[in-house]
Amino acid sequence: MAIEEKDVRRRKASGLAVGQGLIKGLGVTLKHLLRPAVTQQYPKEKPDLPPRTRGVIALKEANCTVCWKCSRECPDWCIYIEAHKETHDPASGGRARPVKVLDRFAIDYALCMYCGICVEVCPFDALFWSPEFEYTTFDIVELTHEKEKLEEWTYTVPPPPPLERGAQEGAGG
Amino acid sequence: MIGQAGVSIFNEWFSNYWLVLVVKAGVVLGFFLVAPMVVGYAEHKVLAHMQSRLGPMYPGVFHGWAQLVADGVKFIQKEDVIPRAADPWVFSLAPAVALIPYIVVFVVIPFSPQIFALNLDVGIFFVLAMSSVNVIGVLMAGWSSANKFSLIGALRAAAQLIAYELPLVLAAASIVMQAGTLSLIGITEAQDGYWFVLTQPVGFAIFVVASLAELTRPPFDMPVADSEIIFGAYTEYTGLKFAFFLLAEYGGIVALSAIASVLYLGGYRALPGLGFIPEPLWMAAKIGALSFFVIWLRATYPRLREDQLQQFSWLALIPVALVQIIVVGLVKVAVS
Numbered sequence: 001m002a003i004e005e006k007d008v009r010r011r012k013a014s015g016l017a018v019g020q021g022l023i024k025g026l027g028v029t030l031k032h033l034l035r036p037a038v039t040q041q042y043p044k045e046k047p048d049l050p051p052r053t054r055g056v057i058a059l060k061e062a063n064c065t066v067c068w069k070c071s072r073e074c075p076d077w078c079i080y081i082e083a084h085k086e087t088h089d090p091a092s093g094g095r096a097r098p099v100k101v102l103d104r105f106a107i108d109y110a111l112c113m114y115c116g117i118c119v120e121v122c123p124f125d126a127l128f129w130s131p132e133f134e135y136t137t138f139d140i141v142e143l144t145h146e147k148e149k150l151e152e153w154t155y156t157v158p159p160p161p162p163l164e165r166g167a168q169e170g171a172g173g
Numbered sequence: 174m175i176g177q178a179g180v181s182i183f184n185e186w187f188s189n190y191w192l193v194l195v196v197k198a199g200v201v202l203g204f205f206l207v208a209p210m211v212v213g214y215a216e217h218k219v220l221a222h223m224q225s226r227l228g229p230m231y232p233g234v235f236h237g238w239a240q241l242v243a244d245g246v247k248f249i250q251k252e253d254v255i256p257r258a259a260d261p262w263v264f265s266l267a268p269a270v271a272l273i274p275y276i277v278v279f280v281v282i283p284f285s286p287q288i289f290a291l292n293l294d295v296g297i298f299f300v301l302a303m304s305s306v307n308v309i310g311v312l313m314a315g316w317s318s319a320n321k322f323s324l325i326g327a328l329r330a331a332a333q334l335i336a337y338e339l340p341l342v343l344a345a346a347s348i349v350m351q352a353g354t355l356s357l358i359g360i361t362e363a364q365d366g367y368w369f370v371l372t373q374p375v376g377f378a379i380f381v382v383a384s385l386a387e388l389t390r391p392p393f394d395m396p397v398a399d400s401e402i403i404f405g406a407y408t409e410y411t412g413l414k415f416a417f418f419l420l421a422e423y424g425g426i427v428a429l430s431a432i433a434s435v436l437y438l439g440g441y442r443a444l445p446g447l448g449f450i451p452e453p454l455w456m457a458a459k460i461g462a463l464s465f466f467v468i469w470l471r472a473t474y475p476r477l478r479e480d481q482l483q484q485f486s487w488l489a490l491i492p493v494a495l496v497q498i499i500v501v502g503l504v505k506v507a508v509s
Binding site: 022025026028029030032033035037038039041 | 219221222223225226227230469470472473474
């Protein structure tokens with residue numbers, strides 16, 4: 001392969017003398033060698049995760065109205081919802097009301113791809129991201145978690161971030 | 174350690190010829206099996222920390238010191254695959270041809286005026302010849318693998334050796350001219366009062382760069398450029414044979430660091446005022462420092478392009494090395 005004029009790198013007018021960049025590079029690696037490593041040795045010590053880490057999806061059952069939006073929007077159909085209808089007597093006068101009662105809410109984390117669409121689409125704040133991430137199992141079947149377990153995870157959900165400066169309390173949609 | 178320089182300590186301890194032979198072979202082999210392991214482990218840890226990582230932490234409990242032992246056990250368990258199209262004899266022989274020359278180099282490396290296996294009159298000639306035999310193993314590996322990546326890698330290694338052996342030998346020749354002897358012990362003893370790195374700093378730089386290229390270490394690792402040709406000549410190798418090639422690489426680092434220490438850094442000689450530290454420790458420290466430098470360069474620099482590599486040797490290193498020889502010759506004549 002012939003070496004052409006365009007292949008020959010000309011020194012840019014950067015103010016660096018020839019070889020000074022090489023020395024600087026050695027300095028950078030040496031500096032990092034002398035600095036403590038940033039590695040967190042996970043099983044021995046808990047990792048220092050960002051507060052809003054997407055670890056697992058938690059369900060606040062009391063907020064769920066069984067609208068099936070999450071299960072229909074889920075790209076890989078990993079949410080199982082079963083419900084039945086009950087007719088509740090009115091508290092004071094009027095006719096009886098039909099009420100949807102949640103029987104089963106399960107997420108198959110073997111299928112879930114952690115896209116978070118269900119959390120986004122939930123109209124009543126029943127689904128939350130929790131930073132909890134240690135729920136591996138020895139059997140893939142056990143990765144389908146029922147609503148009792150999903151409810152437990154709501155206690156690990158961090159409080160919402162503070163409002164931005166100038167934002168109005170309760171104005172969000 | 175009583176005795177005169179140039180008489181091996183092993184010859185003083187044992188008188189039987191065969192016993193001395195066996196002891197020397199055992200010591201050289203033992204050193205060869207331990208030192209590259211230490212350098213390999215150092216590479217794990219130094220590279221990791223230069224990238225703000227920790228490196229191996231589990232094997233051997235304390236900072237993963239037994240990582241390479243674990244690696245060795247793993248390599249032994251692997252299946253020994255020989256590709257169907259490969260030439261089985263050449264393919265199997267190649268790791269040995271790559272490895273053994275570096276073991277032989279340590280026969281003549283002196284660790285003190287008495288601690289060495291053999292004091293060859295043509296020591297420097299011998300070590301430089303031996304350290305270039307390695308590439309024949311690489312060439313055998315690449316040719317016999319019946320794999321285009323292996324072949325390209327092997328030919329790159331051969332081309333690199335031809336290009337960089339020349340400045341290496343020319344730089345060493347300047348040292349030989351100044352010392353007036355080819356014996357490694359003689360060269361070390363000639364560095365009385367000052368190390369040759371002070372009189373020939375340019376030669377030292379040429380020697381180190383050419384050594385890196387000869388070892389195919391970054392930034393001169395095109396023969397194993399993984400983004401272009403997988404792992405060069407070693408692509409088809411598995412298990413112990415692959416481990417032998419790795420051992421040869423680290424053995425080569427130790428060998429060429431040792432040669433550079435002897436030629437330029439005064440070998441086993443102490444720094445002035447620090448003579449109370451035993452001589453073998455000085456030699457080990459110098460080998461360690463140069464090995465660290467090799468690892469440091471790997472962490473810092475990207476790989477050169479193949480044509481840049483050849484250009485650098487033929488247009489920069491070799492002319493400078495030739496000029497150095499002329500200057501050393503003139504000074505030598507002027508002084509005498």
